[in-house]
Amino acid sequence: MQNDAGEFVDLYVPRKCSASNRIIGAKDHASIQINIAEVDKVTGRFNGQFKTYAICGAIRRMVSATFFYHFSYSDMCRCED
Template sequence: MQNDAGEFVDLYVPRKCSRHPHPSNRITGAKFIQMNISEVDKVTGRVNGQFKT
């Protein structure tokens, strides 16, 4: 994906563990992911607001 500046960026943002009662600052690994794939207009090449999961 590209941001407004034209740089390629990742959408995944790692989350820190916050389990009760002892939160830690360790980053938790992904167990399951869900991806939404945007549909692109074939003529303009722009995202049309629809997606597939």
């Protein structure tokens, strides 16, 4: 679709749940999106990058808060190889 200036724009880009890979609907008001900061291993300071996770409401109802910590930690461990 094009706007008045002739630029191509999307009306709605659906997000996918990082845990279940389901599409998060527009009416899923229980869903969250969190950013986990990446830190430099030497200095321990924020390096300007982060990982974004989207979690649907159904997953939030099923799991505890520690799930998000373990989910992001396991993702970081896979990426370092």
